[in-house]
Every structure is written in C-alpha cells, then in structure tokens.
Amino acid sequence: MGVIYWIFFAISIIGILSMTLAFFKMLTHFSAKEELEVSTEGLSLIVPIKGADETTFDNLKVLVDSDIQSSVEYLFAMETEDDPAYRVCKAVKKSAKDKDIKIILTGESEELMGKQHNIKVAVQNATYDIIGSMDADVNVDSNALKTGLKSLNSDDVGIVYFLPYYSGTGTLGGGLLSTYINYFYNIIFSYLHFFAKAPTVIGALWMMPKELFKKCEADGRLVGTVSDDRELGFASAEWGYKNIFIPKTVMMPHENLSLQEGINHLGKWFGMVRAEGIAVYILFVLMWNPLLYASVLLLAALCMGSGEYLNTSIILFISVFLLRAINIIVLNTSIYKMPASTNLLMTIAYDLIFFPILFFINLFKPTIEWKGKIYKLGKQGKIISID
Template identity: 25%
Template sequence: MVTLAYACAAAAVVGIGYTVLAGVLIGRFFARPVSAPTSFPPVTIVKPLHGDERALFANLASFCEQDYPGAVQFLFGVHDPADPALRTVDELRRQHPDADMTVVADARLYGPNRKISNILNMLPQARHDVLVFADSDVSVGPDYLRNVIGELQKPDVGLVTCAYRGQPDPGFWPRLSAKATNYQFLPGVVTGLALGLARPCFGQTIAMRRDTYEKIGGFTPFVRHLAEDHAIGEAVRAIGEKVVIPPFAIAHACVESSARKLIAHELRWSRTIRRINPWGHLGSALIYPFAFALLAVAFSGGALWAWPFVLAAMGARLAVQLLVDRALRQPHRDLWLLPLWDIVSFAIFVASFRSSRVVWRGFSFKVDGDGLLSAAQDE
C-alpha cells in the first residue's frame, strides 16, 4: 500500500507539471495570428443532419452569417425524409432566403458509420471544389470561413480542422460535459500539438479541396470507422499533405442531459482513443493529477505527507481553467465542478480498459485495433 501511495504521488507530481505546461501552451496557441485568404473561392459546406437538436437552428444559422464574399452552397443531408431536422432547414430557408441551399434525403447505407453514408449520398450534389464538412452540433463566428480558407491556401496544406470548446445546453450534466471539453480535451490537444505528440483531425470541421478528397479515395474507405475524422486526417498525411489547426476554437454543443448519456458519450470517446492510439491513451493519465493525489492519500492511510499533493493538484487544475477561459475569452464559471469532473473522468478512463464495446446512436459495436466497427451483442 505504501508503494502504491508513493507511485500515485509520483504520478500526481508529473501530472501537475503537465497541467502547468498545458496552461502556458494554450495561451500561446490562441495568441497566434490567423492566416488571411488570398482569394475567396466558391465553397460547399456539407452538413449531415440527424434529429432535431435543441440548438440546431442557431448552429446552422451561424454558418449562414459568414463574412465571406465568395459563393457558398449549403448542402444538407438526412437518411429519412421525415427527419425532424428538415423542419429546421425549412425555417433556415425562410430566415435566409438568399442562401444557396440543397437538401438530400437518401436512406442508402454503405457501412455502420451512418454519418459517412449520409455524406456519400450528399456529395454528388456538391457543386464547388472546396468542401467544408461540418457537424450539425457546432456554431461558428462570422470570420470562420475566412479563417479556414486562409489556412487551406497555405503551401502543402491538404486539410484544415478546428479545435473546439464546449457550449453546454441548460442543465447540470451538459455543464459537466463542457468541463471535459474545455479543461481536459482542449489543453490536451494544444499540448500534444506543441510537443509533436498529437496528430488530430476533428469532424467538427474538415475542410479540403476536391482533388485532395479524390486522392485519398473519397470517404468510402471510412464507412466502417468510428473515428472517421482521425482516419481521414491520417489518409491526407499519407499522401504527403499537411493537416493544420488554426488558432481559434469553434463551439461544440454539449447536450448530454443525464448521467447515463454523459458517461456513455465519454466512455465511447475514451474507448475509441484507446483502440486507435493505445500509448497516447495510456499517457493521457497525466491529465488526472487530482485523482492520483487522492489515491495517494487513500493508499497512505491519510498520511500528512500526501495531502499537499491534493492541494497542489487542485490548484493546478483550477489555474488551467482560468487560463483556458482567458484564452477563449469566456467567463469563469462552475469552478467547483472541476474537481468533481476530474474524479468522474478518471473513473471513465479506468473503465475504458475493461471493454472495446461502444454504443453509438443506440447501436452496439466492437471497435478493433484499427478503429473499425463491427456489430456487438449487448453485454
């Protein structure tokens, strides 16, 4: 028990150092200038839809309010012509009558990843050679498209993706979910990029030219991938083109309205990362210094020497929240939730090693070492 206590204390110390480093790096990342476009090519924004999300209209409308002088086609797709998301698109047409909108309703599936099947059904209607794929649950500022195109026009860049912050729906559980996005995921991404340890690509934004899309064989190769965004990024790198992340964050809706939904979402994410990047997933234990410090106290029987690690870890984590909030120019709120989420998140991290089963949109799948999906029986 004493050995375990010392081991957890050592892990807490390393985690505290990582946390301090992440706080410094995130400020530097978002202080960088954004590239301005040299021209404004026509763009097709591809939006796969599924269901009537609470903030769907506001999220879609933010893309219609871009400060972008080039032509923009909005391409919306659903599997079911009775999907309630289409009512939101109808309202969007009424509010933005001059916007160029195309809707595709096609039930064809090419694999277990329904989002990719939806996109494949939509793409024959895409008229422009610059394609911006963006999830339905994100909102963006008016300079979003300018910034993305500016990065895409840099030499050797084949794909632009965006970091994102959590924007919670009303309620306790969405606020807790936003903690995971803002103060664990986002610092981890920035730190991984700075140290050359991360190669991310996020489905919240994937911008590429049509020739890059064709060079990687389109999206058909990714119909069995759970983390299709990661696989697409790797495919672009494999053809010798760069994947870049500009220094701004878009907003991702945190909608998990219950403990069960939140844990299921985070467990799916954690198990997916474990399967596609096992060493990186194991190394992510460093983002839990507070949990390791508490374990040091527990294994030492409450020894006095262990308690300073708890205080130092809590102080470091709270400092990161303040630094992230400053970098994102958002107000500080719910500081008391961060230690609670750190404990819950550490438990989810440990549980991620128990199984490779994930639940996605009500279906159970197994995820293999390549991140590929296969049907699974409920456990």
C-alpha cells in the same frame, strides 16, 4: 508500500508537467492575431445531421449568414425525410432564399457511421474544389469560414480545423460533456498536436481539398472505421500534407442532457480511445489526471498514518488542485470567453469521480452506442459489426 507511493507520485508529477506544457502552448497558439484575407476559392460546406434540438435552427442560420466573399454552397445531409432535422433544414432554407442551400437525402447507412455516410454522399454532390464539414451542434462566428479558407492557402496544406468548446452551464449531463471537451480533451489534443506531432484533426469544423478527400475514400480510409477525423488526419499526413490547427474556437451550446445521458455520451468518446489499444487507453489515465493520483496518494498517506508521506501528499494535492483551477479559470477567460468560474466544480467532480468510473466501465467494453446503433470495434476503431 513506499515504492508504490513514489511511483504514483512520479506519475502525478509527469501529469502536471504534461498538462502545464500543453496549457501554455494553447495560450501561446491562441494569442496569435487573426489576419483576415479575402479568398476567391469556392466552398462546399457540408452539415452531416441526424436529429434536431432547440439550437439546430439557430446554428444553421448563423452558418448560412456567414460574412464571406467567396461562393459557398451549404449541403445539409441527412438519411431520410423522416429525420426531425429535415423540417429544420427546410425552414433554414426558406429563411435564407438568397443562399445556395441544398438538402441531400443520403439513404440509410449500412457500413459507415451516420456522419461519415452523410459526408461521403454529400461530397458526391459538392460543386467546389474545397469542401468542409461542420457538426450541426456548432455555432460559428461570422468570420469562421473566411478564416478557414484563408488557411488553405498552400498546395502542401491538407486539412484545416478549429478548436470546439461548450459554452454555458445547465444540466449535469451537459456539464460532463463541457468538462471533458473544454478542460480535458482540448488540453490533451494540444499536447499531442504540439509535442507529439500527432496528425489527428478535430471534426467540429474542418476544410480540405475535395481531391484529397476522394483520395482518402479511394484508399479505403473511411470505410469501416468509427473515427473519420482520425483517418482523414493520418492519411493527409502520410501523403505529405500539413494539417493546420487554426487558432480560433467554434462554440457549441450547452447540451441539455441528464446525468445518465451525459455518461452515455462520454462512453462513446472513451470507447473510441479504448479502440486505439489498451496501451493508449491506460496512458490516457497515467498522464492526464494528476488530481486523481494526488487524491489517491493523500488517502493512502492518511491510511498509513505517516507524517512524511502525509505532508508530501498534502503539498502535492494542494499544488495540483490550484494548477487545475488556474487552468480552468484562464481557459475560460482567455480562450473560451466565459466567466472565470464556469464548470470549476464540475471539473473537479469529473476528475475525482466520473473519470475513474468511465475509465473502468469502458476498459473491457468492445462496443459503443451512438444514435441508436451499437458498434462493435476492433483495433484503431475499425467497425466489426453494427446492430
């Protein structure tokens, strides 16, 4: 029992160190001052969209009202006119008649996920040499597009992308999404980017040369995979380009989801990690939830009734709890610009309750469900079948 205890203790310490390194690197990265420059490059900005909610109109309106001197065309891409997003996009176009807005009907996707399909068809209609993609639930500030274009200032730059976060509080399901993205995924991603040099990009808002995208498409990198972000990022790096992590956030409004809807939504993201292989999926737990391990050790020490183990476990639990709380508070105030205690309790509940449940549910689950379709996945997120 003693050996097992100290193995779990070591895993907790590794998790603490990894999380702390990533946390401080994030703070350093986002402390860089933004230097705005005028770019003369034109931009074809694609919004792949399916469905609409109460925030969609505002998100798209803010986007087309961006403060940018370059020529920009906005391509709203959806499968059919029957999509609720079609009416919303028409309303945005009507409200911004001075903007170059095109609504593109892409037809039903048969081999790609809907987002990838919509982007692929929209690129065929893109006018400019630089393309970008923004998720419809993203709300950008007026300088975001300008910042992205400025970052594509060298021939060796492949993809530039922003860090997304969820703002505000509300429903339990939306809180789960906020917790996962803001205080779990973003920290993991920062570690992978800065220390593991992983070339994966984040798909909330990115920009890249159209020529590079078409090269990825011609090489088959977008066909039959569940993660276009992964494939684009890896392909860009393999061909010698740099992927630039812009020190700027883009906000996503809190999603009004029930607890079950939030769990289902997170199941998709856990499933995509699981598709990378069982080793990666297990590492996903081993390194990135030290609070869970500290709690397990504390419960084990209480059950054993050992004073030595109990004292060590209490110190470890209190230390990890305080570190996690500090992470949340500092990220909220310095990067996400939210009140300090936002999602604090939900994050603790996620670490101790929802994370292990989601992990085990998806451990042997070969499918993910998204936008009404079920995708059976193989290695590295390759799509085996769509139902």
